[in-house]
Amino acid sequence: xxxxxxxxxxxxxxxxxxxxxxxxxxxxxxxxxxxxxxxxxxxxxxxxxxxxxxxxxxxxxxxxxxxxxxxxxxxxxxxxxxxxxxxxxxxxxxxx
Amino acid sequence: xxxxxxxxxxxxxxxxxxxxxxxxxxxxxxxxxxxxxxxxxxxxxxxxxxxxxxxxxxxxxxxxxxxxxxxxxxxxxxxxxxxxxxxxxxxxxxxxxxxxxxxxxxxxxxxxxxxxxxxxxxxxxxxxxxxxxxxxxxxxxxxxxxxxxxxxxxxxxxxxxxxxxxxxxxxxxxxxxxxxxxxxxxxxxxxxxxxxxxxxxxxxxxxxxxxxxxxxxxxxxxxxxxxxxxxxxxxxxxxxxxxxxxxxxxxxxxxxxxxxxxxxxxxxxxxxxxxxxxxxxxxxxxxxxxxxxxxxxxxxxxxxxxxxxxxxxxxxxxxxxxxxxxxxxxxxxxxxxxxxxxxxxxxxxxxxxxxxxxxxxxxxxxxxxxxxxxxxxxxxxxxxxxxxxxxxxxxxxxxxxxxxxxxxxxxxxxxxxxxxxxxxxxxxxxxxxxxxxxxxxxxxx
Numbered sequence: 001x002x003x004x005x006x007x008x009x010x011x012x013x014x015x016x017x018x019x020x021x022x023x024x025x026x027x028x029x030x031x032x033x034x035x036x037x038x039x040x041x042x043x044x045x046x047x048x049x050x051x052x053x054x055x056x057x058x059x060x061x062x063x064x065x066x067x068x069x070x071x072x073x074x075x076x077x078x079x080x081x082x083x084x085x086x087x088x089x090x091x092x093x094x095x096x
Numbered sequence: 097x098x099x100x101x102x103x104x105x106x107x108x109x110x111x112x113x114x115x116x117x118x119x120x121x122x123x124x125x126x127x128x129x130x131x132x133x134x135x136x137x138x139x140x141x142x143x144x145x146x147x148x149x150x151x152x153x154x155x156x157x158x159x160x161x162x163x164x165x166x167x168x169x170x171x172x173x174x175x176x177x178x179x180x181x182x183x184x185x186x187x188x189x190x191x192x193x194x195x196x197x198x199x200x201x202x203x204x205x206x207x208x209x210x211x212x213x214x215x216x217x218x219x220x221x222x223x224x225x226x227x228x229x230x231x232x233x234x235x236x237x238x239x240x241x242x243x244x245x246x247x248x249x250x251x252x253x254x255x256x257x258x259x260x261x262x263x264x265x266x267x268x269x270x271x272x273x274x275x276x277x278x279x280x281x282x283x284x285x286x287x288x289x290x291x292x293x294x295x296x297x298x299x300x301x302x303x304x305x306x307x308x309x310x311x312x313x314x315x316x317x318x319x320x321x322x323x324x325x326x327x328x329x330x331x332x333x334x335x336x337x338x339x340x341x342x343x344x345x346x347x348x349x350x351x352x353x354x355x356x357x358x359x360x361x362x363x364x365x366x367x368x369x370x371x372x373x374x375x376x377x378x379x380x381x382x383x384x385x386x387x388x389x390x391x392x393x394x395x396x397x398x399x400x401x402x403x404x405x406x407x408x409x410x411x412x413x414x415x416x417x418x419x420x421x422x423x424x425x426x427x428x429x430x431x432x433x434x435x436x437x438x439x440x441x442x443x444x445x446x447x448x449x450x451x452x453x454x455x456x457x458x459x460x461x462x463x464x465x466x467x468x469x470x471x472x473x474x475x476x477x478x479x480x481x482x483x484x485x486x487x488x489x490x491x492x493x494x495x496x497x498x499x500x501x502x503x504x505x506x507x508x509x510x511x512x513x514x515x516x517x518x519x520x521x522x523x524x525x526x527x528x529x530x531x532x533x534x535x536x537x538x539x540x541x
Contacts, residue, residue, distance in 0.1 A: 016406045081392055
């Protein structure tokens with residue numbers, strides 16, 4: 001058992017998610033089942049294999065540093081956001 | 097249903113009539129639940145769009161509760177390219193939430209039904225697109241394929257579904273699940289239509305940093321008379337159902353008859369593909385889905401402070417499978433586990449890619465099953481690991497970034513479609529479509 005309730009609490013924190021009480025034991029069991037399956041990767045010898053993977057060997061393309069913006073996109077996003085005013089998202093009070 | 101090739105010849109009036117006919121048919125087949133919205137976006141040949149591809153002014157929701165209320169502020173590049181070619185988005189199709197699933201059962205909008213059998217899944221995650229084309233409710237559709245999500249539902253519904261080489265089709269405007277694996281692709285009634293739609297949506301795009309500078313097209317050069325060397329992988333087929341084995345034997349015989357050379361090759365046990373895939377995909381998903389916080393788009397569940405608002409919005413907005421993959425992704429990326437899981441999976445990815453490179457030095461195509469069996473009955477893949485294992489034949493293609501096409505071979509004794517896939521070397525879509533067209537024509541003759 002790699003994943004126990006303590007680790008699940010840590011994963012919930014990292015994920016900004018809350019698993020309901022009645023689902024905790026089920027999800028712990030499922031995650032353990034999946035994690036023990038994927039441990040088969042350790043059977044493969046990967047000595048001297050690069051530890052990063054990208055589909056091409058080319059580096060990330062560069063572009064000219066000229067401003068470009070479709071200003072309607074942020075405007076439309078703000079317009080349809082759950083709560084907004086002018087050009088701001090409204091969130092619960094952060095500073096007491 | 098009229099094919100895409102034929103529909104491209106229709107006049108503006110005929111296209112209006114076609115859309116009216118489609119709308120009526122979709123309504124009459126509402127029980128299939130292939131569509132989750134019937135929006136239209138202008139003139140042209142109507143193409144059904146998976147609910148994770150941005151169409152400006154449409155509510156594009158990734159089959160999720162958390163995106164209810166979101167309105168797409170721009171068109172995906174594939175939509176711009178379609179519109180420039182005389183095609184128009186018509187209707188949003190159902191999908192597994194955030195494309196995470198193999199059955200379309202995890203959608204916020206409820207399950208989609210397989211047109212061939214109401215007790216079976218259409219496959220997933222592009223199950224709505226596959227069911228729409230198979231039931232004659234769409235001329236053609238767009239889907240997305242991260243681990244088989246175009247090819248598997250195509251096979252389960254008896255249509256053609258194609259996943260392009262990674263980088264061929266822009267991901268700009270595609271709801272991101274696993275960015276190093278995702279590709280948009282065509283889902284059509286036949287191979288030629290798939291080539292036509294692939295040509296329209298592919299090509300370089302500056303808005304996607306992984307887009308490649310290649311603009312070569314295939315549909316005007318299709319040549320089913322080319323004699324190809326096609327590999328089969330015997331250790332892959334042994335675990336498939338009898339239906340799939342029969343279809344496989346039939347396809348091999350038909351391809352031999354058509355003058356192709358069949359050779360045998362080995363690939364490593366596909367259990368490693370599943371592990372490398374689920375570690376990589378969940379890691380990338382946990383990062384990509386961090387943006388859904390209830391603040392900027394979609395729906396919010398108000399908490400007493402900002403942090404509680406994030407947690408409540410995400411906990412109530414995401415379904416179980418999405419939560420499972422986010423938790424798993426954060427596990428494989430977290431301190432203490434990162435090297436053993438995430439880094440190891442990237443190393444294994446190199447090995448998978450190299451294996452294919454070795455095979456493609458000597459062969460043109462690989463013939464493979466798409467799924468271990470025909471469409472599952474509803475509920476039979478409820479166990480997450482069981483569902484992951486069912487992706488055994490499709491995910492290595494995504495891990496290696498290869499192009500592949502699923503096409504229908506025959507109908508099982510139970511009346512369900514059996515599809516197989518052809519896989520090609522990176523950027524060799526021409527050979528992929530030539531081989532697929534040869535197989536399709538040989539099966540019909």
